[in-house]
Amino acid sequence: MSPAPPAPAAPEPLSVVGIGADGWDGLPAASRRALCAAEVLIGGARQLALLPAECTGERVPWPSPLRPAVPGLLAAYAGRRICVLASGDPMFYGIGRTLTEVLAEQAEGAPPDAPGGPSGEAPAPAAGHRLRILPHPSAVSYACARLGWPVEDTEVVTLVGRPAENLLRALYDGRRVLVLSAGAHTPAEVAALLRTHGFGPTRMRVLEQLGGARERTAEGVAADWDLPPGDALNVLALDCVRAPGTPHLSTVPGLPDAAYEHDGQLTKRHVRAATLAALAPAPGELLWDIGGGSGSIAVEWLRAHRSCRAVSVERDPVRAERIGRNARTLGVPGLRVVTGSAPAALEGLPVPDAVFIGGGLTAPGLLDACWAALPAGGRLVANTVTLESEALLAERHRRHGGELVRLAVSHAVPVGGFTGWRQAMPVTQWSAVKPPADSRSASSASSSAAPPASPGPSSQENRQP
Template identity: 70%
Template sequence: MTSQPTPPPVTVVGIGADGWAGLAPDGRAALTAAQVVIGGRRQLDLLPAEVTAERVGWPSPLRPAVPGLLAAQGDRRVAVLASGDPMFFGIGRTLTELLGAERLRVLPHPSAASYACARLGWALEETGTVSLVGRDLATLAGALHDGGRLLVLSADASTPAAVAGLLRERGYGPSRLRLLEQLGGPAERVLTGTADDWPHPPGDPLNLVAVECRAAPGTPRGSLVPGLCDELYENDGQLTKRQVRAVTLATLAPAPGELLWDVGGGSGSIAIEWLRAHRACQAVSIERDPVRAARIERNAAALGVPRLRVVTGPAPAALVELPRPDAVFIGGGLTAAGLLEACWAALPPGGRLVANTVTLESEALLTQWYREHGGELLRLAVAQAVPVGGFTGWRQAMPVTQWSVVKPPLRGQEGQQ
């Protein structure tokens, strides 16, 4: 067999608002030596005439066109221009995923976040970053915490006003905003205001917004841990209550990059808080009622995880085409024929399944599966203090039976890593 020739490497050069003047010698050398330079129009326009390579703008949509665009260059020396640090919310990640790190040589420039923190006197490692480039504005809602500091990477000149509007809607109108444009370039400027009274019209499209989060009095508190206030969810009563939700999420144990199936989504609270655990978490909420499915989407947007995928349809039929989960939560429909069997079959070895119920029929089913597969069977009971005449007494909520289990490895694989 004859080996295929190794494709030539691609050099990715980060460039800032200061353009050619701000590039290090290795970046200049890579661009001068290139036969083709690919980038956004704004970045390409920063190159001087001494860069004689053919200049190719990125197509839209970008990601599906990248392999073919690069393959079309053959053996020519290719450089890619990126804004700032290519590996910080930039094209570097896409190229790495599509081509492999071994085909890339990355020459980073200071990122907009580094410039911003230098101007503001903020510690970069203690500052949150939210990118709205190609992402839903609602993503920002999940990062709002009273007293927190955020850098919001803008999609265009309209983003700052949109950020101010979202902050007002979410009860963060008193937050101080600073708009930083053309960071590191000769046209750099900083504008200030609050979300409640943002005075500035759209300006330069190359900008980011620094937010010092301040909640207005009475704004419900968002938490970094599971168990958000029930009042934060729009619901029709089909809501896993706060205390039970906290126990359920702790048992599901989300980790970055993992996918959850939330079967019988109700109001979507389990999937939403799974996604809030880490930006790399993924979730699908399966709900047969279209009205509830629409409500799940609204809750996901309001709580900062618009990436939640909602599938409308009955389980187990609606599960057939879904990607394989790392964990499954069943909050409704346990007695549907074949549902538990389908969820169990979909889980890989080491996958987790958690099921909650308040009915005797479903409890009997969970008890049967507990006897067959092990795991842990719990009874969760919550009581709240309520007025009783002139005194105070306990009002007991319906007890919840929870079965949780980790799927064991296949027979013969017990000792394998």
């Protein structure tokens, strides 16, 4: 009987070392050992320049764009000890997250009989890295220490590789916000944004080179910010102050109608709040907003949590552009807008957790396509103001259950010298949760269940006038 082959050696861990503006002097012993032992050192040019000559590994600067290059770099240096440099804490808006996601994708994509798969053979270098994270204090920790702000009570917004409008949803009177800057230009860009959106009185402090020998702080007020650009490595601290007359925007659904640019195609405030309650957004979930109109449903879905995602489908190009403007103005520039007619425009979209139909209900096949695309537990909500679409919703209520309600809102208006009620058109709303027994492969349904779109139904059929 031949002896069993020796167990394969475990792959070298992929080390990720956080480093601050204090450079080598600020690193603990474990981080120094990992850097000295590395055969390949990957990082930004600024980070690599902080290392002394005793770190003899080959120095490889990150290419741009970074994320698509990660799998290729790991494969190119497979079998060698790799150490990746990160700013501060690698797992806080850092390269650590990217590496964990890439390695997980590679592991999932490995065939069962490939090295690194379930067969127990030695992992392939590209998919078999074990990640070892050696963090450094983050810029947020340093900034809060300098400012005397509790970290847990401080809102943090990163503008590194992200639109500046992401900051807008964090602006509330009296709030403390830390902004992770994209560069030396960020303070001036943020000051302009604050002035434009009614937060000109906000106190701004720029904290540069935190933890390093060249640490400094500059201060001013957004309304008259005129400081020249400083160091590119900076964090911006905001003590938010709303200017008199600036509208107060709530964190919950039901923003004032005046918060939106629209041509009348808008789900009105009270119906919108009820609609979002039925859609029930949760962190990380994806919404399809069909017949977007002004985009109000998708915008307020995204405002529910920063990890929520949404796709707004609107056939009118002018309205589609307007949806994008509303999303940026209200702090959710990540809203994806698809210009086209549903159901054809739904083809290829990622599987939704919830679907709202606010326009085009009578388009042939639309309701079937949306229901088929939902996974078990997915929610579908549809609103209408017309009898024709109401009949469709009543039939779906008989078929799938759920709730069928009529929402009627009246507003007090002057009647001569008195006050009376003016009623808006009532809205019929059907909402349902897809049961497990009714579920099928949503990934294929979203691309195959949508029949060709037909001309005809107007998005106006479902919106309040």
